[in-house]
Amino acid sequence: xxxxxxxxxxxxxxxxxxxxxxxxxxxxxxxxxxxxxxxxxxxxxxxxxxxxxxxxxxxxxxxxxxxxxxxxxxxxxxxxxxxxxxxxxxxxxxxxxxxxxxxxxxxxxxxxxxxxxxxxxxxxxxxxxxxxxxxxxxxxxxxxxxxxxxxxxxxxxxxxxxxxxxxxxxxxxxxxxxxxxxxxxxxxxxxxxxxxxxxxxxxxxxxxxxxxxxxxxxxxxxxxxxxxxxxxxxxxxxxxxxxxxxxxxxxxxxxxxxxxxxxxxxxxxxxxxxxxxxxxxxxxxxxxxxxxxxxxxxxxxxxxxxxxxxxxxxxxxxxxxxxxxxxxxxxxxxxxxxxxxxxxxxxxxxxxxxxxxxxxxxxxxxxxxx
Amino acid sequence: xxxxxxxxxxxxxxxxxxxxxxxxxxxxxxxxxxxxxxxxxxxxxxxxxxxxxxxxxxxxxxxxxxxxxxxxxxxxxxxxxxxxxxxxxxxxxxxxxxxxxxxxxxxxxxxxxxxxxxxxxxxxxxxxxxxxxxxxxxxxxxxxxxxxxxxxxxxxxxxxxxxxxxxxxxxxxxxxxxxxxxxxxxxxxxxxxxxxxxxxxxxxxxxxxxxxxxxxxxxxxxxxxxxxxxxxxxxxxxxxxxxxxxxxxxxxxxxxxxxxxxxxxxxxxxxxxxxxxxxxxxxxxxxxxxxxxxxxxxxxxxxxxxxxxxxxxxxxxxxxxxxxxxxxxxxxxxxxxxxxxxxxxxxxxxxxxxxxxxxxxxxxxxxxxx
Numbered sequence: 015x016x017x018x019x020x021x022x023x024x025x026x027x028x029x030x031x032x033x034x035x036x037x038x039x040x041x042x043x044x045x046x047x048x049x050x051x052x053x054x055x056x057x058x059x060x061x062x063x064x065x066x067x068x069x070x071x072x073x074x075x076x077x078x079x080x081x082x083x084x085x086x087x088x089x090x091x092x093x094x095x096x097x098x099x100x101x102x103x104x105x106x107x108x109x110x111x112x113x114x115x116x117x118x119x120x121x122x123x124x125x126x127x128x129x130x131x132x133x134x135x136x137x138x139x140x141x142x143x144x145x146x147x148x149x150x151x152x153x154x155x156x157x158x159x160x161x162x163x164x165x166x167x168x169x170x171x172x173x174x175x176x177x178x179x180x181x182x183x184x185x186x187x188x189x190x191x192x193x194x195x196x197x198x199x200x201x202x203x204x205x206x207x208x209x210x211x212x213x214x215x216x217x218x219x220x221x222x223x224x225x226x227x228x229x230x231x232x233x234x235x236x237x238x239x240x241x242x243x244x245x246x247x248x249x250x251x252x253x254x255x256x257x258x259x260x261x262x263x264x265x266x267x268x269x270x271x272x273x274x275x276x277x278x279x280x281x282x283x284x285x286x287x288x289x290x291x292x293x294x295x296x297x298x299x300x301x302x303x304x305x306x307x308x309x310x311x312x313x314x315x316x317x318x319x320x321x322x323x324x325x326x327x328x329x330x331x332x333x334x335x336x337x338x339x340x341x342x343x344x345x346x347x348x349x350x351x352x353x354x355x356x357x358x359x360x361x362x363x364x365x366x367x368x369x370x371x372x373x374x375x376x377x378x379x380x381x382x383x384x
Numbered sequence: 385x386x387x388x389x390x391x392x393x394x395x396x397x398x399x400x401x402x403x404x405x406x407x408x409x410x411x412x413x414x415x416x417x418x419x420x421x422x423x424x425x426x427x428x429x430x431x432x433x434x435x436x437x438x439x440x441x442x443x444x445x446x447x448x449x450x451x452x453x454x455x456x457x458x459x460x461x462x463x464x465x466x467x468x469x470x471x472x473x474x475x476x477x478x479x480x481x482x483x484x485x486x487x488x489x490x491x492x493x494x495x496x497x498x499x500x501x502x503x504x505x506x507x508x509x510x511x512x513x514x515x516x517x518x519x520x521x522x523x524x525x526x527x528x529x530x531x532x533x534x535x536x537x538x539x540x541x542x543x544x545x546x547x548x549x550x551x552x553x554x555x556x557x558x559x560x561x562x563x564x565x566x567x568x569x570x571x572x573x574x575x576x577x578x579x580x581x582x583x584x585x586x587x588x589x590x591x592x593x594x595x596x597x598x599x600x601x602x603x604x605x606x607x608x609x610x611x612x613x614x615x616x617x618x619x620x621x622x623x624x625x626x627x628x629x630x631x632x633x634x635x636x637x638x639x640x641x642x643x644x645x646x647x648x649x650x651x652x653x654x655x656x657x658x659x660x661x662x663x664x665x666x667x668x669x670x671x672x673x674x675x676x677x678x679x680x681x682x683x684x685x686x687x688x689x690x691x692x693x694x695x696x697x698x699x700x701x702x703x704x705x706x707x708x709x710x711x712x713x714x715x716x717x718x719x720x721x722x723x724x725x726x727x728x729x730x731x732x733x734x735x736x737x738x739x740x741x742x743x744x745x746x747x748x749x750x751x752x753x754x
Contacts, residue, residue, distance in 0.1 A: 015433070015644075015648050015651065018410050018413055018426070018641055018645060018746070019413075020413060020414070020420075020422055020426065020641075021416065021420075021422055022414060023414075023416045023417065023420065023595055025415065025417060027417055028635060029634060030413065030415050030417060030418070030637060032415065033414070033415055033638075038412040038413075038414065038638075040388050041412055041414065041638060042408040042409065042411055042412035043389075043390060043394060043402050043408075044390070044393075044402065044403070044408065045395065045402065045403055045579075045585050045586075046391065046393045046395070046585070046716075047393065047395060047397055047400060047716050048392045048400070048717065050390075050391075050393065050710070052390055052391055052711075053390070056388070056390065059385060063385070063568060078424035079450055079451050079454070079587070079632050080450045080454065080612060080632070081633050081636060083450070083486050083611070083612050083632075083634075083661045084450065084612050084633075086611075087610065087611055113602060114611055115610060115611045117607075118607055118608070118609050118610070118611055119609075136621045145489075148621075186745055194666070207634065209634055210639075215415050215637055215638035216415075216418070216634040216635065216636050216637055216638075216641075217449070217587055217636035217638065217639055222429075231596070237487075237488055238488070239488050239489075239609055240457065240480070240486055240488070240610060241453070241456075241457055241484055241485045242450060242453050242454050242457045249602065251740075254753075261721075262453075263451050263452070263453035264399060264451050264452060264453075264577065265456075266401060266451060266565035266585070266586050266588040267400060267450070267579075267585055267586055267587075268408075268411060268585035268586075268587065268638075268639075268642075269585075269587055269636070269638075269639070271388055271390075272638075274388055280386050281385065325639055330722055336412065339419070339632070341419075346416075346417045346420065348619075372448060372489070
């Protein structure tokens with residue numbers, strides 16, 4: 015079998031995004047042990063950097079040893095027990111996925127649905143929680159990767175803050191690329207993935223649990239159904255004091271090296287500057303796409319800067335041109351999912367790709383099809 | 385925060401082992417998308433290399449997107465349903481862990497226990513299955529990392545071959561370092577980790593399911609309780625024909641690059657040569673340790689070549705010297721777990737570390753404490 019020589023792609027799809035050289039270099043640093051005191055320092059650094067990025071003081075903030083969907087599952091299996099009621103917003107693939115995972119936890123799911131490409135009105139979510147007063151959980155997707163929608167969270171968070179219902183947010187495509195304030199918005203559990211705006215290869219799911227969430231987990235009647243994702247055990251490895259850490263499973267060392275470097279880059283840039291840079295790059299893209307006859311597909315005023323859903327001009331071979339972009343130009347953009355399949359593209363400007371240079375490359379390539 | 389500069393450790397513990405430069409370099413290859421046709425070729429190559437390494441024709445052979453314990457969980461959540469009976473051998477940490485995971489699946493666990501550091505006699509396992517005729521599963525740890533025992537599997541596999549009970553083997557520490565014949569031994573599900581004898585950083589769990597196991601999974605009455613690890617969905621991504629693959633979750637691209645290179649190195653060396661090399665290195669270690677007054681702790685005739693459990697000479701500060709080896713010599717060896725805590729060391733000679741050079745380094749360093 016030949017040496018690994020994949021093509022050099024410009025990743026402007028829904029993720030993964032291109033990882034900077036610094037991240038790839040850190041990832042390839044020789045491995046040390048998962049119980050090495052030096053590795054424990056690195057773990058503490060990563061947790062601290064994650065807290066800064068999630069904008070939280072939550073002690074239990076760490077990377078789950080799996081991709082973003084493992085983060086979703088980690089949140090739901092820990093927060094839900096059989097018979098619990100979960101109010102879940104569904105306006106795309108990832109809200110629907112949360113329902114599937116929650117049902118596998120034995121929860122009764124109350125869906126609050128909205129059209130794909132539109133937000134779910136906060137008052138409808140609040141109303142659903144009001145009608146299910148014992149609900150254990152209210153879950154929303156902050157950045158819906160399937161539709162390019164940025165769901166407002168503040169109003170729902172403020173409403174839930176004083177009750178017993180926990181507030182869960184999926185920030186896979188928003189963390190590091192759009193404003194997210196875990197503490198200020200009253201979010202009790204929030205997960206993400208490394209391969210979007212953090213610019214780290216896929217493989218880890220940063221997650222954060224509030225003290226309120228951890229207290230609820232401590233009072234569970236049943237064991238968490240996943241051993242691998244059980245935070246009551248994981249906290250003894252990730253969050254115990256010096257000399258107190260207990261082995262749970264072998265942490266993915268190299269991925270954690272990579273995450274540390276990705277987060278260090280974010281810290282150097284500054285989170286608010288990074289949010290602005292993503293918004294500015296998205297603005298350039300919107301303008302260029304409109305000029306070429308693209309229609310911005312997702313609801314105005316609620317567009318997710320790192321991911322733009324756009325409908326190519328009438329007469330374009332939507333899927334054919336997307337394949338040509340990949341094959342001839344080495345540019346990846348994503349196709350539509352579900353009801354949007356074959357109708358839209360999903361264009362990602364995430365992390366280091368959120369810049370006018372990458373927008374220019376894409377727009378110029380598209381001109382060849384106009 | 386400073387640049388990442390971990391110490392350069394010689395990893396002679398229970399894993400992770402040192403990854404060769406070729407693997408680290410492959411891992412740091414720029415990322416491509418998880419739905420890129422070129423990535424799908426890489427996936428097929430990795431699955432094919434895994435089949436060769438597991439010695440199986442099983443179509444459903446792929447790397448789970450998590451560490452070895454995720455492989456254990458993937459096997460158990462797919463094979464077990466609430467109310468199923470699972471006969472599980474327990475003579476160390478990982479057998480006990482399988483029981484915990486199986487119980488979280490709602491299974492009734494029948495334990496077949498043996499003293500730590502000894503095998504479980506195959507006839508006792510067979511007897512337990514006989515006494516539980518409807519048992520869904522019989523599970524054994526092939527290489528028990530907590531004790532350095534290599535459990536014989538052939539007799540049990542031959543017994544189970546014609547019945548309905550599925551045979552599961554944990555090969556986390558044996559795959560690529562000790563003889564393992566998934567098909568010839570009648571194993572229906574087998575998982576491993578990348579960070580032991582495959583010499584790839586931790587982060588993936590290679591797994592293989594036989595057609596008999598896949599048929600049993602297809603007949604499940606309930607959904608697999610883990611969405612993330614549900615092979616009925618994962619097979620549509622990993623094992624579908626060209627143009628038929630369905631997105632499930634974003635695969636950990638860089639880890640898969642690394643695994644491909646680790647497996648390519650194994651293919652170049654040849655699996656049986658690699659098994660012999662591990663056995664020869666272990667033999668050198670046994671001799672050197674005995675000469676220094678160490679006692680080989682695990683049952684003679686059933687020692688796991690990649691991992692040697694040894695009791696330091698009388699009067700040695702078992703944990704203190706282990707810490708000094710790490711701090712002063714940059715050599716990691718593992719401590720004992722459970723009943724062996726503070727009493728033994730676990731010395732790993734895995735993958736590229738299974739050679740006389742590494743044995744010599746360790747033995748010479750130990751002389752300084754004699």
